[in-house]
Amino acid sequence: MLSKNKIKLIQSLNRKKNRDETGLFLVEGNKMVEEALRSEYQVELLVCNSTFLDQNSALSGLANELIETDSESLHKASLMQNPQDALALIRQPLNSRPEFNLNHDLVLALDFIQDPGNLGTIFRIADWFGISSIICSENTVDSFNPKVVQASMGAIFRIKTWYTNLENFLMKSADNQIPVYGTFLEGDNIYNEQLTNGGILVLGNEGNGISKSVEKLVTQKLFIPTFSSGKGSESLNVAIAAAICCSEFRRR
Amino acid sequence: MLSKNKIKLIQSLNRKKNRDETGLFLVEGNKMVEEALRSEYQVELLVCNSTFLDQNSALSGLANELIETDSESLHKASLMQNPQDALALIRQPLNSRPEFNLNHDLVLALDFIQDPGNLGTIFRIADWFGISSIICSENTVDSFNPKVVQASMGAIFRIKTWYTNLENFLMKSADNQIPVYGTFLEGDNIYNEQLTNGGILVLGNEGNGISKSVEKLVTQKLFIPTFSSGKGSESLNVAIAAAICCSEFRRR
Numbered sequence: 001m002l003s004k005n006k007i008k009l010i011q012s013l014n015r016k017k018n019r020d021e022t023g024l025f026l027v028e029g030n031k032m033v034e035e036a037l038r039s040e041y042q043v044e045l046l047v048c049n050s051t052f053l054d055q056n057s058a059l060s061g062l063a064n065e066l067i068e069t070d071s072e073s074l075h076k077a078s079l080m081q082n083p084q085d086a087l088a089l090i091r092q093p094l095n096s097r098p099e100f101n102l103n104h105d106l107v108l109a110l111d112f113i114q115d116p117g118n119l120g121t122i123f124r125i126a127d128w129f130g131i132s133s134i135i136c137s138e139n140t141v142d143s144f145n146p147k148v149v150q151a152s153m154g155a156i157f158r159i160k161t162w163y164t165n166l167e168n169f170l171m172k173s174a175d176n177q178i179p180v181y182g183t184f185l186e187g188d189n190i191y192n193e194q195l196t197n198g199g200i201l202v203l204g205n206e207g208n209g210i211s212k213s214v215e216k217l218v219t220q221k222l223f224i225p226t227f228s229s230g231k232g233s234e235s236l237n238v239a240i241a242a243a244i245c246c247s248e249f250r251r252r
Numbered sequence: 253m254l255s256k257n258k259i260k261l262i263q264s265l266n267r268k269k270n271r272d273e274t275g276l277f278l279v280e281g282n283k284m285v286e287e288a289l290r291s292e293y294q295v296e297l298l299v300c301n302s303t304f305l306d307q308n309s310a311l312s313g314l315a316n317e318l319i320e321t322d323s324e325s326l327h328k329a330s331l332m333q334n335p336q337d338a339l340a341l342i343r344q345p346l347n348s349r350p351e352f353n354l355n356h357d358l359v360l361a362l363d364f365i366q367d368p369g370n371l372g373t374i375f376r377i378a379d380w381f382g383i384s385s386i387i388c389s390e391n392t393v394d395s396f397n398p399k400v401v402q403a404s405m406g407a408i409f410r411i412k413t414w415y416t417n418l419e420n421f422l423m424k425s426a427d428n429q430i431p432v433y434g435t436f437l438e439g440d441n442i443y444n445e446q447l448t449n450g451g452i453l454v455l456g457n458e459g460n461g462i463s464k465s466v467e468k469l470v471t472q473k474l475f476i477p478t479f480s481s482g483k484g485s486e487s488l489n490v491a492i493a494a495a496i497c498c499s500e501f502r503r504r
Binding site: 127155227228231240 | 377
């Protein structure tokens with residue numbers, strides 16, 4: 001049985017304050033929970049029905065605590081409109097600098113990304129393009145927000161994230177002659193530029209783009225050309241721009 | 253004053269049935285309403301406060317009917333959580349075949365795109381990359397869904413959309429030797445392919461990809477390579493894939 005207190009705990013994780021206090025975050029859906037159990041992350045609590053248990057008997061044993069319940073209770077606990085057969089509470093990893101070498105690793109630096117769906121999608125893009133570390137400004141939306149986790153489609157378990165002062169991080173990189181890329185309307189056509197294997201690609205806020213203080217630290221301004229004739233869109237969504245940039249960095 | 257009946261009409265346009273019956277759709281937000289007024293679309297009703305009117309006095313005159321009201325009434329009528337200074341009811345254009353020549357125009361063909369956010373984002377991408385026509389399968393989400401309209405950021409007013417039987421449309425194109433592209437896991441590396449200026453790019457359903465009946469009509473299967481080492485994401489979001497494909501078609 002799923003107690004009222006457990007339901008309360010699960011739902012409380014919709015708020016950052018409660019995630020910070022408990023050190024936990026919520027994952028929902030069969031595929032996502034399976035990925036969590038297979039990942040390096042510690043699954044503190046698995047709540048599932050018999051369907052999930054039958055299909056994942058060995059995997060389910062990896063959770064610290066397992067509560068088998070019925071679909072009705074799952075529905076009560078879930079933050080989703082159409083919950084599946086499982087949800088899990090996961091221990092947040094420490095917020096520490098991931099290992100990378102900017103001379104040959106490309107990392108993404110997020111400057112105040114606000115929308116959880118965008119951040120989750122950026123995780124998925126990074127995962128596809130073999131980018132294993134993302135640096136987030138301290139005002140970027142929390143990567144353990146349930147909407148970020150769901151939109152990442154499991155990529156959250158494979159990408160290392162670090163929330164830090166972005167200006168400081170970029171300043172140190174500048175000292176080491178690491179290229180810092182960012183997209184700007186006045187940037188150089190990305191299709192014509194020689195892009196390095198390693199370095200930092202900065203992605204800016206949905207409404208305002210890259211902030212002034214971060215812009216100063218960008219060493220190479222890029223632009224994704226528009227092919228619209230006349231009055232076209234003024235900008236691309238940040239996740240769309242991220243995808244096109246990552247594709248350009250990886251293609252040869 | 254905004255009557256109860258008008259508020260009821262505005263809110264009823266959240267449902268496709270009511271949009272079909274009235275032939276109208278809803279646009280919200282200052283920038284979107286301004287774009288609607290500047291576009292070829294007929295604005296049947298403009299509802300706005302004095303702030304919007306002061307900033308757009310000439311433009312507002314283009315609406316067939318204008319109701320000035322206060323922010324409270326706007327809030328009551330709006331489908332958004334944080335409505336701005338204006339909303340408008342727009343006449344839907346006829347669902348007819350747009351003009352294009354597939355020998356030199358690239359068009360997108362959407363095979364059962366379900367998510368309104370994805371469709372709106374695809375509009376925005378098409379607009380950026382100078383693609384002026386989108387063909388939608390009859391089961392693709394309605395392009396006049398308010399969430400599609402908002403996510404398009406105004407691109408809805410610049411792109412011609414046609415809902416039709418996709419198989420029939422593609423069969424006719426095949427008869428004319430028009431290339432039909434689509435992305436598949438077993439496709440050819442898109443970075444190495446010679447892509448034509450004109451033709452059709454098919455984008456498939458979020459969960460299931462391109463349907464079997466449409467797959468048969470694809471003449472060139474493409475694949476966006478993954479650079480993930482080991483167990484990475486299994487797929488890209490359809491709008492992300494669309495962006496990368498469009499970028500590849502346009503870059504030279």
